[in-house]
Amino acid sequence: HNGLPGSGTFGLAVQQAALRWVRAEIGAFGGDAHNVTLAGESAGGYSVCAQLASPAAAGLFDRAIIGSGPCTGRPDRSFAPSSVPLSTARATGADFAAKAGCGSARNVMACLRRLDVSRLLAAQDTDQQPAHTTPLLPSDPAAAIAGGRFHTVPVLIGNNHDEGNGWAAGIIQAGNPVTPDTWPDIVAAFFPGPGQAKAIVHEYPVHRTDGGPVFGAVIGxxxxxxxxxxxxxxxAAHVHVWGYEFADEHAPPLIPGTPPFPLGAPHASELPYLFDLGGRPRDLTPAQHRLADIMIDYWTRFARTADPNGPSSPPWHRQTVLSLAPDRIVPTRTARSRHHCTFWSALG
Structure with a gap:
């Protein structure tokens, strides 16, 4: 509701409430209120970006981990940005209320609260992001972080080698084959800016059999x-940063079924190496288990000491990206060129 002081940022407010609880109560459980790490992956990574830029989060965490949720992505991209302007959030909210049948109600909030959850879910067909230009998030996190206006805590941040392959596979399986003939139109649907599609097709040509992986590379x-x-x-211009790229090309699939092409290390595929997901067994080879053990050591050591390095793990230098693959944990300086980052920077 437009009149509520937290409108557009209630999700961030809940996260901050949890962090305040931790600060106030964790000592009773043997924890250290001044040694708190805020970590998130994907949408959770975007939340960490927003908390880094939220003045209200000052002092609530001492380190940050951002996985596959970059703070400075394309604002027009098809994938969820870390925040949207308040005007966009209000328009999205009004559209949602109308779809749920409450758009013309005298009290929209009361109407929505009376609805069954199934009806609310059926009406919610868009991603939800926090709104900036709001009390909790005065500026866009991307602009705040680019301008050095964020909480100065150490950060561990990274992405996966083949982030886009899962989306590409799903779009292909939905009946959209990627061939030399269809490729220009598919690119144009995702990148409608003037001249963008032509430049991308030139930079990422599709041949007879490689359409899926090329599409995945563009998305990722x-x-x-x-x-x-x-x-x-x-x-890194302001705080200590450790960068990684998860690169197990044989990472276990997170969803059942046979994809139209090998997915490599797609979005979220690093999570079973760090966590037990919903009680599911971690179906890893011995080499993958070794990688998982080292990754867990890195992540927990960073949370404990603000430095992931330790005597039992390969060294992780701040000036390089650490590539994480089974029995091959090595620093790399080629990640940006491998992902065509000069091209994407020039494309805008």
Whole structure:
């Protein structure tokens, strides 16, 4: 509701309430209220970006981990930005209320609260992002971080080698084959800016059999790999930053079924290496288990000491991106060129 002081940022407010609880109560559980790490992946990564830029989050966390949720992505991209202007959020909210049948109600909020959850879910067909130009988020996190206006805490940040492959596979399986003939129109649907599609098709040509992986590379490079590199550069001008790229080309699939092409290390594929997901077994090879153990050591050591390095793990230098693959954990300086980041920067 437009009149509510937290309108557009209630999700961020809930996260901050949880962080305030941790600060106030974690000591009773043996924890350290001044040693708190805020971590998120995908939409959670965007939330971490927003909290880094939210003045109200000052002092609520001491380190940040951002996985596959870059803070400085394309504002016009098809994938969820880290925030939207308040006017956009209000228009989205009005559209949602209308679809739910409450658009003309005298009290829209009361009408929505009376609806069954199933009807609310049926009406909600868009991603939800926090709104900037609001009390909790005065400016766009992308602009704030690019301008050095964020909480100065150490950051561990990265992306996966093949972020876009899952989306490309799903779009292909939905009946949209990527061939040399269809490729220009598919690109134009995702990148409608003047001249963008032609430049992308030239930079990423599709041949007879490689349409799916090329489509995946475009999605991943434009929306994840290069924005992550840009975010890392902005952060590193002010705080200690450790960058990674998860690169297990045989990562276990997260969803059942046979994809139309090998997915490599797509979006979210690093999560089973770090966490138990919903009690599902971690179906990893011995080499993948070794990688998972080292990744867990890095992440927890960073949370404990603000530095992921330790005596039992390969060294992780701040000036390079650490490539994470089974039995091959090595620094790399080629990630930006491999993902065509100079091209995407020039494209705008």
């Amino acid at each position: 490079d434009a929306n994840f790999a290069c924005p992550t590199a840009r975010t890392e550069s902005h952060l």
